Every structure is written in C-alpha cells, then in structure tokens.
Amino acid sequence: MTPLKRILLRQIALTGPLTLADYMALCLSHPEHGIYASADPLGAGGHFTTAPEITQMFGELVGLALGQAWLDQGAPDRIVLAELGPGRGTLMQDALRALARVPGFADAAALHLVETSPALRREQARRLPGAQWHDHLAGLPEAPLFLVANEFFDALPIRQFQRDGDAWRERVVGASGERLTLGLTAAAALAELEHRLNDTEDGQIVETCPALPAIATEIGRRVAAHGGAALVVDYGDWRSRGDTFQALRHHAPADPFAEPGTADLTAHVDFEALARAAAPAAHTALTPQGVFLERLGIAQRTGQLAERLAGDALESHLAAHRRLTLPSEMGHLFKVIGLFPDGAAPPPGLET
16 A cells, blocks of 8 residues: 555545546645655656657757747847746757747746745756746736746646536445545535536536646736746647546556556646636637647657658657657647637637
8 A cells, every 4th residue: 555545544534535527636736745745757767758758859840949939029128938847947948949049038037937836946956057946827027928828837837627417427436445436415506506407417527627727727818918938738628528637657547546646647738718707808719739840840740850860760760750740649639729819810730
C-alpha cells in the first residue's frame, strides 16, 4: 500500500467520500507523496511523453506562431511570454531558439513560467536561465500576454456527474476495506448542469473542471485588455461527454485507484467551457493538432532537418512527424484553440 493510499483511507474514514477533484489534487500535488512533488514525471523514466519531448519541431512552430501573432499586433515593445505547466522547459527552449530569428522579439519579451513542482522548476531553471516563476497565473505582470499551455488543462482536477432523470449524482471516491472505490451521491438538481439536460441521456456522465473557468477567465481578461495571444494544446473536445478520467504509470494505462501517488491522472479538456470563460477575448475554431502543425509548415521543417540525418536518426525524426500529425496518432486526439483580442488576426495556423 502506498503512503498516500493510507492517508486517503484515513481521511475517507474520518470525513467520508472524496470528490474526484479532491482525489486527483491529492494524487498529483500532495506535498510529500504527490506525483509532481519530488520526481520528474516526463520522458522515458517517467509516466508520459509530451509533444515537445518527441521533437524540437513542436516547440519551434509554436514559438514562431506566437512571434507572428506579436508582429501582427504591431510588435509591442514590452510583453510577457508565458507558459503554463512548462514541464522540463523543452517547449520553451525550442520556442526561444526559433523566436531568436524574429527581429526585436527577444528584447521585448520577459519570460514567465507558471509551475508548482519543485523538481520541474529545477529542470526548467537549467534550460531557461533568466525565467521568472509563479505559482499562479495572477502573479504575471500586466502587459500584452503571449502564452502557451500544452497539456496543462488536462491535469486539472475534475468532478464527474452521472445523469439521473432531470437530476445528477456525483461520482465520489470511497473505501471498501483497503480498496478505494467509486460511488454515487444522492440525486440532486444542479443549476450549472441544467443546460446539459438537452444533450445527455439517463446514465451518461458529464465532467466539470472547477479550476478551469478562473484560469481561462484570467487569460482572456489579460489578452482582451492588453493584447497578445494564447495557444492551448490538449486532448479533449468541444464539449465534455462521457468518462475520460484516466491514469498512466510508466507510459501504460493503469488503475487510477490502485496505487495513488504513483500514476499520472488526467481527463479530457472541455474546450467549450474554456472558450466561454475566456470571453471577452475572441477564440478560434477548435483545430486538430495535426492540421495546426501542417498549416505552420511542419512538413517543410521535417524536410529541412532530414537533410542532416541518416539511418536510425532519420527514421526516428520521420516517425516523430507522423506521431504528431497523423489522425491515428496524436494528430486528431490533441486539439488546439487560440485566444486573441477581438478584432485582431487569429494566431497563425488557426481560423475563426
């Protein structure tokens, strides 16, 4: 039994079942036993691999998209370049290398990273000297904001509600002996889910993310008030439907309740909720990652880099392109949405 499981069982015995959001938050962020507390969850030795870790092209193209958005908005001379949940700093390192070719951008941009993991902050500091760190988005300076959030929102804790007639029953984490189990609360009407009675049936599950609206609202407020652009890349769809809660342990699916604190927990992003909360900033259409990257020129960049490679290195490089763009790989599962000031041009690679 993991140390965190003992803690959870004691807490459930004292105070009753936990919401799924509270369970996720403890598994991910418990100060001693959470997955992000002390270890690096990324890469071959971790639990999952993100697009920037697969190939440098991802970060380069995202960086150039933000650079072009900066140019399209008149190249303001003082901006915040920010990333939410920067992982090891790989994406931003690649983005900055590409942005160095955009005249004036480096002088205008101050780099800010929103990260709570001490282990990941140490790795980011190694790759991104001169960055400033924040625990929360609200700590960023008030200035035009050019932001990227890649696989950030999927790690925010969610709640799940199962429809029961015209009411909803919340799925909660309880205990049966030494096992953690899922149960249901009594049915109750929920004003925030009343609109979902129109597109769901009895027994279907709807997920909500309590932290998402405030974060999206803050991004949208800053972009609308000061200018800038935000690129959100994540897996999910326009509207939440069904059970998407999942666990990964050492790159393989795992039981999310078997060994809490040893697996990464995520859920699909509700992009409709994100776009709605970000108003009055405008938003682009939700676009598959593969389409977004192809519009930005990943095929051409793949060819450029391939000229220097041969053998296994070449095959690995070409496989990375396929993995990021093919619908059968990450190309369709992952989506991109852009936020930008009303009346400005949308970020490159995206359409309204």
